[in-house]
Amino acid sequence: MKKTFLLCLFIICANFHSYADNPIAPSESNHQQACDTGSVRLLADFEASRMDECKNLGDNRFHIIIKPENTPINPSPWYAFKVIADQATDVNVTIKIADKRKNRYLPKISQDMQTWSPQAHRVRGKRLTFTIKATEQPQYVAAQEVINNQYYVDWANKLQAVSQVSHSRLGESAQKRPIYKIESKANTNEWLVILGRLHPPEITGALALFPFVETLLAKNKLADHFRQKFNILIIPNLNPDGVAMGNWRHNAHGADLNRDWVSFKQPETIQVHQYLQGLVAQGQKIKFAIDFHSTNQDVFYTMPTNYDVEDRYFVKHWLNSLDQAMPNFNVIQKPGNRPNNGVSKQYFADNYQIHAITYEMGDETKRDNIIAIANNAAITLMQTMMSDANHNKE
Template identity: 45%
Template sequence: MKLLFRLCYLLCFFQVTADACEAGGIKVNTDFDGASSANLLTECMIDIENQHIRLTFQPENTPINNSPWYAFKISSQQPQNVSVKISIVNGSHRYHPKYSVDGKHWLPLTFTTSDEYLEFKLHSAKHPVWLAAQELITNNDYHLWAKELATHFDIKTSVLGYSVQQRPILKLISDIPQSNKWVILVGRQHPPEVTGAMALFSFAETLLSTSTLAQSFRREHNIMILPNINPDGVALGYWRHNANGVDLNRDWQAFKQPEVKAVDDALSELTTKGHHIVMAVDFHSTHNDIFYTMPHDYGIKQPYLVKNWLNLLDSKYVDFNVIQRPGNNPDRGVFKQYIADTYKVHAITYEMGDHTDRAFIKQFAVDAANTFMQSMLTAQHDQLHLIAKPND
């Protein structure tokens, strides 16, 4: 009898669909931008009797950094409490699960972990609930952000180029005709790294603001913002790579990926026209808040610029340390190294922690941008003073 029941359960109540799975009025689906694509969700099982949902996710390819992304929706015909168990292939749980009832506003879930599962309980109803490893910031969110910026600030929005799957790569420019100096902001090389995206939003908005400092800064510097250079990875719910299965932040020597090639072409075109790249900031997320910098003695212009900036930023905080980690990796093909080697100027990798308080991320980015502008303008003033000073 038990065997007959199990057979009936599997055949009569369990249905696998193209999007995910459905059984007994409970539905799991991934039919939205940023959700885990079909090849990443390898198991989707609904145990109706025990109200359990079991999901298994795998990365787009291996080897890969341990950044196990997942995003899906759950709904049910009748309100009920369900237990969700998530397991990861070729990775371990890095992110703390979050939920949303509208896909925009997110709250943390109470969860437990073991060697095999991450588990949490959820109240499900007809209105779907979004579940994700981190908050969703989709390709459409970037376009909405750019549109909103254009209503407040003088920026130009265009398409830098196209991804492997022909998604547009957004470019925002605030340029002053009399200036030939450029600051470059880059984001979302790695899809799950949304705390870096949050930092980029606030940092960029501060540079573009109407404050006296920002206006003075923009009289001297053009700003190019490339907020999302991996739109395919973002759309497909990838852990790390682009649609070709390549880590974009390892391609800045080979330039084989269209996303990286598009950025390199744009910067090369600027310098061909007599413009100068003077600084670049690449926004990421990792386990902790940290700034990866170039060594001050690497032979780049204004050698102490970044050190002075981050020291100034650190001085504003009593209970938070701005960690600087200088490093030189000439053979890894990372963005900051590419900028330093190609243009002989500073570049940094601005990392926000996976679990850093979201309000702090935004406020810290505002302070980081303001001290960045102060340091850049001070360094420029000092350089002009030295040039103007007569020889002894």
């Protein structure tokens, strides 16, 4: 009886491993450290894991150090590891960010890497300390929900099964991981472009992109009509190397992909640029673009209404209608113009003379709210893009 039980547990665990492990390419970074006392193990051996150093302090106490992939870097320390014990026991963990950098993300815990809950913790200066009830079944601890490269493929396959979209390869990353695109084709030449995951730890941006896209692809009168009028190009995961390695921000070359849209030195941004240029060369027209990110609050970075783009008040009209649709959500619009900064929003404005936004969700925004905001944002966007209102006037 006991043997069967153990075997089942083993099979379940093995399944978790095969789901999480990266089947494409090994990480080239050195952050896959481990602590092993013989009876307790802390491991960073799955895709998107990160634990740069692990020290065993004795008595089931462990000290983890997290380091950036390279510097200078905008600090968003990412950590993800699992804890396993042969027999149920309390394990005390302290996470320290290298170079006295500030912690950004509050720890979350999961048994299956799908359902996550906040991990009770103490903040001591710049250190995070908590106690985990470790068992034979791995307990996953991470800075945010782990959304790995396979998750995007599974999601796109589900979309393909229920809607008229194609899922195909756009190109590949610096380390030759596939970069995928999802496309919905209309009978017109106008395109909405959606980008995601330029910055790997910005999970709340990913958690917004999924329902936003699903609302655009839903089967109802509004969305059906929208998809007849507008083509949709979705590149949900533009930095698969950074995702696989658990990077704080950069791609495998140590570059910030949301600062590369002027110089185009990185394969990921170059391939998007070439694909869009190819569309335009075929007579297609890029109409609007959204790039999903996360920061410390919910905010929409826009181009100013006095900037030289078509339909100058279009984004303002859209976000005002989102504000009206959600009385309990305060829509913050922050217009900005940063030429030569290499941000995707500015690239769309300067190359296609159109509006674009950076859609930022707060790191700790309630996950239900992220979904509600995304659903309403997608509905009001479709309404605004299809309305006859004059968007050149306030």
